[in-house]
Amino acid sequence: MKLHMRDLTKAYHEHPVLNVAEATLGMHGLEGLIGPNGAGKSTLMGLLTRRIAATTGTVELEDGDARHPLNPIRSHQVANLGLVKTNQRIQGFESLTIRDNLRLAATAHANETYRGVLDQNQTNDAIEAEIDDYLSQFTFADPDGFAKSGGEKKLLDILRCLIFKPRMLLMDEPTAGLPDDVTAKVMDMVRAKVKSGEMTVVIVEHDLELIWNYCAYVHFLSEGEILFHGTPDDVKNNRVVAEKYMGV
């Protein structure tokens, strides 16, 4: 899946924070989006998933031959087209156990009906097997209870998105709050899923090592505009990026 943006701008009280003339994300499997604080990275992520409404411009999701304009639709419809985002700040459903969190994400919304109330059925074997698989790979202090620490909540946020089986995944600072070994595990899993063609991924990250290690292509955002994009080596050697971001 690819995301096309055209003349995308966002202004708060006439103060422009983002201005992308034209860009496409998702052409290279695993892509990175880097830029200094306040460059508009998270705003861009929010615009792409319709969590934030754009001031002007269009976003289109390309899925094979079909092109879905995202402007007229709401956030849950974007997700059901296959585009999902992990969160920078910790988000969660406090009253649901880890397993229920994953069950919720894995259950299609069409199955959450009033008719289903009479069956009292909250899950099925396929979903349970998938959850067991995830929980065998990632350790939680109490896998049958609730996510406790910030790290567990952050990990759960990412697992919720993965078990949803998106076709395109946006990851907003996945390493913030996660221990290094868990980050590596998550990223290896994401890379495997991208290789097998299950999904395309865009990662917003300040941890440049991670970007260089995992991403095939990198976009550089500064002051609301995409100033440069290319392979990690191109970006590393680019003068604009060095000046504006890496402080060389």
Added chain:
Amino acid sequence: MAYLIFSLSLMLIYIGLAQMLHVQFGLLGIPNFGVVGFWGLGMYAVGVMQVQLGMSFVDAMGLTVVLLVIASYFLGRLILRLERQAILCATIAFSAIIALLAVTEKWMTMGVVGLGTIRHPFRVLGLEEILFFLFLLALIVVMQILILKLHKSRLGRLMVATRDNEELAASLGKDTFQVKIVAFTLTATIMGVLGGLSAPLNQFLTPNMIVPSITFAVWISLVLGGKEHALGAMLGVFVTFGLFDILIETYAPVSPEFAVVVPNMKLFFYGALLVGVLVFRPTGILDRKIKPEDISAALSRGMSTGLAGAGRGMQSFAKVADEKLINRKKEDDQ
């Protein structure tokens, strides 16, 4: 006897209202402070259609349901996207409008003169009241079973997720607004139906029946019983309305000189009980982590203690429930 049946019928109406509020607030997080508005709308609609238009109870109720669905759907569309505080204010305003219309639209409601008499739907000589009570009882039992099932269903899980973090639920492909508006329309309509069923119970309707204290009584019951627990509504009404309004106010052997202060004492105990529960058990008597199975296990253990009966039963119930809670807390803490 007739008075007891009337009181118990009224208690069932309160349980029903609290059950619906449990779905709205306990599961979905919609703070509906206009309970009495929906109840009053249903009650007056049935009353007006029967008395002024001469319709039968069943016809009046059918038309009232249509009216309630339309009213609650449009109100829901207007307010359910708003912040919780705004929903709270809007629903209070809604109930105030209904109360005011009952006074001002005299051509329909007879205003403060009052509207009557509303006939009982079951016309069996001498058995009207008891049959109506049994009908209400069946209705409440069915609703309680459905709520218990809802808690164990996919839809119930989605409702809880919507309450916890609506934006996050939407980002996982859940149409949270639709979930809220359908559930709100359904539960608010049932609140109105309970109002319609209160019409033959009261037989004579006056605008001063539509008072905020009904909303508050339902809220207090739910918060006391446990707003997130499937059985919280029922228990809450038992310990407030059941205990104070029926048991103590009517049947406690109080000497005449103290009888005058009983209603005031009742308010005092309501308040003291609420404060006590909120201090020691902020989530209500039934914390959401106590499962209905635990309660039935505790109750059967209580029953089997035999002679001590109800007293011991309550004790063992409280103990088992507490143990379960402590164990769960311990597990959570680990």
